[in-house]
Amino acid sequence: MSNQKRIRDYGVKIGNLETGKTNSITDVNGVSVGHVTLSDNEKQTGVTAILPHQGNLFKEKLIASSHIINGFGKSMGTIQINELGTLETPIILTNTLSIGTAADALIEYMLGHNPEIGRTTGTVNPVVCECNDMLLNDVRARFITKEHVIQALDNTSTKVEEGTVGAGTGMLCYSLKGGIGTSSRLMKMEHGTYTMGVLVLSNFGILSDLKVNGQAVGQELKDAILQTREEQDKGSIIIIVGTDLPVSERQLNRVLKRTITGLSRTGSIITTGSGEVVIGFSTATKIPHGKTSHCISVPMIHEEDIDLAFRAIGEATEEAVLNSLVTATHVVGRDGNERPAFKDLINQYNIQLGQ
Numbered sequence: 092m093s094n095q096k097r098i099r100d101y102g103v104k105i106g107n108l109e110t111g112k113t114n115s116i117t118d119v120n121g122v123s124v125g126h127v128t129l130s131d132n133e134k135q136t137g138v139t140a141i142l143p144h145q146g147n148l149f150k151e152k153l154i155a156s157s158h159i160i161n162g163f164g165k166s167m168g169t170i171q172i173n174e175l176g177t178l179e180t181p182i183i184l185t186n187t188l189s190i191g192t193a194a195d196a197l198i199e200y201m202l203g204h205n206p207e208i209g210r211t212t213g214t215v216n217p218v219v220c221e222c223n224d225m226l227l228n229d230v231r232a233r234f235i236t237k238e239h240v241i242q243a244l245d246n247t248s249t250k251v252e253e254g255t256v257g258a259g260t261g262m263l264c265y266s267l268k269g270g271i272g273t274s275s276r277l278m279k280m281e282h283g284t285y286t287m288g289v290l291v292l293s294n295f296g297i298l299s300d301l302k303v304n305g306q307a308v309g310q311e312l313k314d315a316i317l318q319t320r321e322e323q324d325k326g327s328i329i330i331i332v333g334t335d336l337p338v339s340e341r342q343l344n345r346v347l348k349r350t351i352t353g354l355s356r357t358g359s360i361i362t363t364g365s366g367e368v369v370i371g372f373s374t375a376t377k378i379p380h381g382k383t384s385h386c387i388s389v390p391m392i393h394e395e396d397i398d399l400a401f402r403a404i405g406e407a408t409e410e411a412v413l414n415s416l417v418t419a420t421h422v423v424g425r426d427g428n429e430r431p432a433f434k435d436l437i438n439q440y441n442i443q444l445g446q
Contacts, residue, residue, distance in 0.1 A: 103303060105304060117273075119288040139292065160368070172370070224294070252271070266430070268431065272291050287334045331369075375390065
């Protein structure tokens with residue numbers, strides 16, 4: 092990770108479980124993340140790419156699932172994920188009006204790595220998720236190009252930058268600057284120790300609802316700032332979950348549903364204009380694209396083990412959202428619109444976290 096100051100650096104410890112080595116989604120072996128950031132006046136946007144493993148994902152698919160908490164969103168690829176229970180491309184995050192460009196670029200990337208697509212086998216299911224960054228970014232200008240998407244895919248790393256980067260460049264969270272955040276938890280079971288990783292693209296909420304480990308920090312800030320008006324929550328959050336826990340697609344879907352526990356602990360009430368989309372994958376089993384002459388074995392945990400996964404994903408989601416807030420920086424964007432940084436406000440108004 093970089094030298095960014097994260098929520099734990101303010102004395103805030105979320106939950107009871109131990110984090111992974113870097114407290115990020117890349118603590119799941121094989122996962123990497125890449126960003127392209129475009130930040131210049133009215134241009135405040137970008138691309139974030141998540142590679143679930145370092146092999147050929149089309150030929151070695153992963154068990155996957157998605158869960159829609161509130162469906163005000165334009166994500167692509169979830170229909171096939173939920174029908175077949177597998178993921179066969181990297182995941183791209185960007186702004187709402189760039190999903191077409193991102194999908195086209197991801198298709199081009201997959202065709203380049205798999206010459207059999209559309210010739211000797213079927214097509215491919217690109218997975219693209221979005222949030223609306225129109226307050227800070229001129230979303231109508233559609234600054235994102237295919238080259239930006241390919242660049243993000245070609246330059247992933249296990250070191251995840253957070254805050255005002257990549258797809259998070261122009262995003263808001265709890266009326267402040269939001270963006271990219273990540274966290275992880277270890278799950279120690281009798282048959283092994285596994286990792287639950289979460290990465291969020293946060294773009295939702297109003298300030299007075301914000302809570303940090305149960306502390307009504309948002310209301311404290313609202314009172315200090317003497318804010319007389321609050322924007323309606325019309326944002327979204329994309330939650331990407333990676334784990335090496337051996338699970339079936341059904342079990343994974345059950346786990347993904349519990350992201351809402353972490354999201355709600357930060358203060359979200361899941362408003363009608365907000366899109367909460369969760370996509371998750373397990374690296375424990377690779378499903379071959381080609382037909383095999385034998386049955387495929389899929390290991391999975393016993394249902395009695397799953398509560399630990401429920402706890403892990405809730406804690407990691409909560410901390411990822413808070414990391415997206417506390418690492419973000421102040422931005423002035425389209426038409427002079429701006430959003431302050433959480434870290435600047437808590438210093439300015441002497442808000443004590445970790446109490």
